[in-house]
Amino acid sequence: MVTFDRELCVLYKQELDRIMPPEASDIVMTIWQSDPAEWRQKYHRSKDDEARLLDRYLDPSDPLKILVVSSKLLRGFDAPILQAMYIDKPMNERHLLEAVRQTDRPYPNKTHGLIVDYFGILDGALRSLNFDGAFLRRAFANVDELKRDLPARVPVNADRIDLHSLAVDGELLATILVKSEPEKLREIEIKFRARLHLHKNNPVFIALGRQLEDLKDHHRQELMSSFEYLKHLLDLARMCEKAEREVDPREEREQTRIDLTELFNDVRGNDDPKKVERVVNDIDSGVRFIRFRGWQQTLDGEYEVIRTLRTTLRKHRLHHEKELFYRVYDYVKQYY
Numbered sequence: 340m341v342t343f344d345r346e347l348c349v350l351y352k353q354e355l356d357r358i359m360p361p362e363a364s365d366i367v368m369t370i371w372q373s374d375p376a377e378w379r380q381k382y383h384r385s386k387d388d389e390a391r392l393l394d395r396y397l398d399p400s401d402p403l404k405i406l407v408v409s410s411k412l413l414r415g416f417d418a419p420i421l422q423a424m425y426i427d428k429p430m431n432e433r434h435l436l437e438a439v440r441q442t443d444r445p446y447p448n449k450t451h452g453l454i455v456d457y458f459g460i461l462d463g464a465l466r467s468l469n470f471d472g473a474f475l476r477r478a479f480a481n482v483d484e485l486k487r488d489l490p491a492r493v494p495v496n497a498d499r500i501d502l503h504s505l506a507v508d509g510e511l512l513a514t515i516l517v518k519s520e521p522e523k524l525r526e527i528e529i530k531f532r533a534r535l536h537l538h539k540n541n542p543v544f545i546a547l548g549r550q551l552e553d554l555k556d557h558h559r560q561e562l563m564s565s566f567e568y569l570k571h572l573l574d575l576a577r578m579c580e581k582a583e584r585e586v587d588p589r590e591e592r593e594q595t596r597i598d599l600t601e602l603f604n605d606v607r608g609n610d611d612p613k614k615v616e617r618v619v620n621d622i623d624s625g626v627r628f629i630r631f632r633g634w635q636q637t638l639d640g641e642y643e644v645i646r647t648l649r650t651t652l653r654k655h656r657l658h659h660e661k662e663l664f665y666r667v668y669d670y671v672k673q674y675y
Contacts, residue, residue, distance in 0.1 A: 340407045341438065343428040345369075348407045349378065355405060364405040365392060367412055386659050393661075396420070413437065415665030419444035427457040528555065531576065538594065543582045550575060595674055596623055602670055606663045614655070621651045622667065626675050635672050644671060 342348050348366045355364040370383040384392065393412075395401040397420055406412065409428070414437045424442050442452025531551060538544040554575070558568040599619045603610060625647045634640025648668055652658045 340405060340425045341413065341428055341430075342407060342409050345374075345378075345409050347427070348409050351407050355407070360402065362402045364407060365403060366407045367392065368407075368409055369411065390659075390661065393418075412662070413441075415662045415669060416441060417444070417665060419446040419449075422446070422449055422451075423453040423455065425455045425457065528572075531572070531579070535579070536598075538583075540594075541582075544579070547575060547579055547582070592623065592627075596620070598674070599623065599667065599670065602666055603663070606660070606666055618651065618655045618657065621654065622648065622671070625651055626671055630675055641672075644668070644675075 340351055342351055345368050348368050352364060352366050366382050367389065368382060370379055372379075392403075393416075395403045396406055397418055399420060413430075418441065421442055421444070424438065426438070430438065439452075439454055442454060528551070532548070535544050535548045535551070551572075554568065554571050557563050563571075596619050599622060600615055603615045603619065607615075626644060629643045629647055631640060634644060645668065648664060648671065649658060652660065652664060652667075657663060
């Protein structure tokens with residue numbers, strides 16, 4: 340249950356206790372010295388105590404079923420058992436998608452994730468897609484006609500989309516439309532913007548970003564079909580791939596360090612800048628040393644990267660920071 344602020348966390352907990360046993364829910368939030376004594380007594384936890392609470396939540400036999408949060412656990416909390424998320428706060432696009440995707444992790448007997456949106460933020464996100472059922476059926480018919488003329492190929496997996504796949508595999512585009520999965524279009528946009536963000540100070544990528552925004556505006560105004568929109572996205576993806584091959588590796592490396600530094604400050608607040616710089620440099624050099632192309636799709640690659648991250652965090656006495664580890668790993672997996 341995601342609430343607007345910490346006070347609402349407490350109010351929600353009080354209401355939950357009124358209608359169900361108190362042990363069925365708990366609050367995970369940051370406690371400050373200026374907070375009411377009751378909050379400090381009930382909800383202040385050490386990192387080890389919080390880890391034990393989360394382990395209880397992950398245990399299906401434990402009576403704890405609901406966690407009430409405001410900002411904690413929305414990113415990097417790996418809980419496949421989580422199926423329903425109740426959102427009662429405004430969230431920006433990036434944080435919203437990171438939070439929502441947590442409900443979609445596979446788990447035994449789990450068929451889907453459920454999002455209950457009390458704040459109306461999902462309505463805006465869905466409206467921005469501007470999809471119409473009849474309109475999509477017309478677009479799908481066009482794709483079917485094109486696919487009949489395509490040579491037989493190995494089936495592609497449209498469940499995992501990355502910019503490289505979009506740039507090199509034209510059939511992936513058709514598969515997305517044929518499978519009637521408009522949310523994939525939004526996923527492509529997000530991944531595209533993430534790639535552009537890596538080079539946000541490079542004029543070539545700034546121009547590509549403007550082209551993407553113009554393209555989105557045309558699609559929202561129904562000046563082009565979804566099929567045409569995805570074809571243009573494919574062209575932009577290819578241009579981005581070409582530009583990335585020509586980018587100065589020093590620029591890319593500097594940008595990833597900047598992003599990792601921002602990530603550390605986001606998780607840990609205003610930490611010692613020198614310490615953060617040392618940790619970021621160790622992570623960057625360590626991962627670059629052991630990574631290889633396509634490591635994200637291999638167990639050995641994931642194992643080596645995870646081991647390197649854990650070793651680095653332990654070296655800097657940060658190995659108990661679970662949220663920090665998951666956030667860093669998610670970033671490294673996407674951008675390294």
